[in-house]
Amino acid sequence: MKATMRLDKLLAHTGFGTRSEIKQLVKRGAVTVNDKPAKDSGMQVQPDRDRIAVEGEPVAYRQFVYLMLNKPQGVVSATEDTRDRTVLDLLDEEYAHFEVFPVGRLDKDTEGLLLLTNDGKLAHNLLSPRKHVPKTYYAEVDGAVGPDDAEAFAQGVTLDDGYVTMPAKLNILQKGSPDRGERSVIELTIMEGKFHQVKRMFQAVGKKVVFLKRLSMGPLVLDPALPTGQSRELTAYELERLVKAHETLEG
Template identity: 80%
Template sequence: MKATLRLDKLLAHTGFGTRSEIKQLVKRGAVSVNGRTVKDSGQQVHPERDEIHVDGEPVVYREFVYLMLNKPQGVVSATEDTRDRTVLDLIDSRYAHFDLFPVGRLDKDTEGLLLLTNDGKLAHQLLSPRKHVPKTYYAEVEGAVDESDKAAFARGVTLDDGYVTMPAELVILHRGNPAQSELSRIELTIMEGKFHQVKRMFQSVGKRIVFLKRIAMGPLKLDPNLPAGKYRELTEKERLSLKEHGEYHKS
């Protein structure tokens, strides 16, 4: 973060309006810095040292925001879309000025963990193909998932376009019985993020996913108490673990 920045930029970033609206706040004497009424909205201030108030309300500056969203089905992982609701449509307007974006994507019919932030550096560290950040999914699968599938995934499977995946860890929670239309339940951890990768991996072994949910990304695990469509800010511990993970996996 810069040592100082313009007051109007800081106030705009903390949700007090546009720069023209902030000029009006300053004009009517609503803004003070260290107890003194401000006359110039372009005044330089230090976000961490200066005490800034608007109409007596203390201003708390945050450069970055990190939200854990439990993405529901039917919502797309984008900042805007002309046909479907996006994940940003689920976020309260008080976060609008942070210009959040999803870190990676989940398919429209996939639910689960999605990180929203405005921290581009962290997003790059988590998404870079060279970093191999693990992502874990829970899935319900048509067919009896067995040890042969586990071994195939551990070696890497060939997708429909000829791409051979990196080794993946398959945990079989329950082996389904196709004769009774019983689904298998599994957890799969992959180290990359190709298009529809988990679904295509199961297709390569002759099985079909009917339900898919991401439950972890790196050290970040989906909060089991977070209903689909809801979100919360990361705890300090979660935020630091993500940053440390990104730093550790620097290429």
């Protein structure tokens, strides 16, 4: 049996206005279903089968969208906030009716990869603490980060609340020299997402993160050509990898 939905819901979901506005479109004959004027905005249609048009323009229905955002500093990972701009404020208006939300969160002062979607099932799998989805970060750190720190992270470190982290992989790109005012530059891959985890892990070994950027989440890697503050839809290849990872996580 083919999936059906109300015509007004479909048109609202594809950006043609509120249900009352769509009712007016139908009333003046602007909406056709299979080349015949729709008589009732509440009629049932089959999105994957019926030909639907508004003012003669075909309607392309999509249930889900998947957006990659290069989050800037100063923006909160939320759908609404009374004080700060949210990541939704950075998106093009064409995505407003999809009601997307951020998959997980990045701190207000953290940059980088953030996935936004309205696919709740996929988001749940990526966020479930039991799934251990790897996340890689680039960071600049005050203090000389060395092999001892890499070994400590590989064993798991004790955070300020007593929680012992899962093993993490620390790659030292540049060992800083505090005497010369040089910061350490690192990449860190963690398998969980505790509150302020990267910052707290370095705090546990006597260091301070001064800049943090997420580079990847599972198979999804931040597009280096995507400017800070900009977003784009995932490519077919990126989405395919994400879905495959999602299916693996489900299994």
